[in-house]
Amino acid sequence: MQLVEWEPPKENQVALNVDGCFFTSTGQAGFGGLIRDHTGKWIKGFRGHIDVVDSYIETELMGIMEGLKFAWELKYRDVSCRSDSKQAISLIKDPTYRIPEYANITDAINELISRDWAVSLDHTYREGNQCADLMAKMGAKNLDDEIYLQPPAYISSLLLSDAKGTQYERPAYISSLCLSDV
Numbered sequence: 001m002q003l004v005e006w007e008p009p010k011e012n013q014v015a016l017n018v019d020g021c022f023f024t025s026t027g028q029a030g031f032g033g034l035i036r037d038h039t040g041k042w043i044k045g046f047r048g049h050i051d052v053v054d055s056y057i058e059t060e061l062m063g064i065m066e067g068l069k070f071a072w073e074l075k076y077r078d079v080s081c082r083s084d085s086k087q088a089i090s091l092i093k094d095p096t097y098r099i100p101e102y103a104n105i106t107d108a109i110n111e112l113i114s115r116d117w118a119v120s121l122d123h124t125y126r127e128g129n130q131c132a133d134l135m136a137k138m139g140a141k142n143l144d145d146e147i148y149l150q151p152p153a154y155i156s157s158l159l160l161s162d163a164k165g166t167q168y169e170r171p172a173y174i175s176s177l178c179l180s181d182v
Contacts, residue, residue, distance in 0.1 A: 002170040004127035006162035007078040011038045011119075016081040017129050018067035020059025020088075021097025021136035030051040031063035031140075035071060040163025045141035045148040046070050047052075054101065060085035061105040063136060068112040068119065070147075077117040082124040084133070089123055113115065127168035131155045 009015040018033035034045035042099045048066055053059055064083055071079045083089055092109050113119045126133060134155050139145070151159055 002130060003030075003167040004125045004170045005167045006131075007039070007082070007124065008036075008038045008040055011076075013016040013038065013078040013080050014043060014076045015065050016071050016076075016079050017132035018063040018083050019059070019125070019129055019132040020063040020085070021140040022053055022056040022059045022134070024142055027053075028060075028079065028090055028140040029059050030136055030139025031059055031066055032137070032139045033063060033070070034135060034148075034155075035063065035066040035074070035076065036159075039160040040099045042151045042159055042161065044070075044074065044098065045135055045151065046146065046149075049139055049141070049143050051117065057085070057087055057091070058102065058105070059136070059140075060088035061091065061102055061109065063132070064088060064110065064121070064181050065105055066107050068109065072112060072115065072117070079119045081119060081121045082129060082132075083121070084124055084126045084129040086123050089121055091122060100132045125170055127170050130168075131162065134158070135172045 015036045016033060020031045028049055029050040032047035035043040037043060050059060052061060060133045091102055091106050
C-alpha cells in the first residue's frame, strides 16, 4: 500500500486542483476544480459541462485549461496546478508528445502558462484529488456551469480531511499500472 494525501501549496501560493470526467455509458462530460490556500481553506471552485467530447483526455485538458483561466481571472499569480492525468500533463509539457486533435487545447494551456505568473503543473494521484474529481463529476451531470464562492455540501467532509492531512491508501498494484489518470 502507498499512502496518498492532498498536498498543500507553499505559503504564498494557491493550490488549483482540477479534473475532467467522461461517463462513457451516458456520454456525459464535464470538468471541475477548486482553489485552496496553504492551510487547505477553500477559496473558490468551479464546474462545467462539455456538450461534445471525443475522449476522457479531452475532459482532463479542459479541466486544466478552465482551471488556469479561473485562477488567472481571480488574479492569483503563484499557482500550483495539480491534475490526476499524467497523459494530459505530458501532452502539455512535452512538445514531442503532441496529438493533433488536442493541439488547440494544449496550445491554449501553454499560452496561459506563459503569461506573467508562476504556474507549476504537476501530477497527483486520484486519492489526492478527490475534491476536484467530485466537482468534475457534478460538471458532467449538470448542464449549467457554476462558480462556487462557498464549498458545496457534497465535498465538505473531503475538504476537512484534506486540510487535516488525511492519508488514503492506494493499492500497490494501481501504482504499477500504466494508466494515465490513476
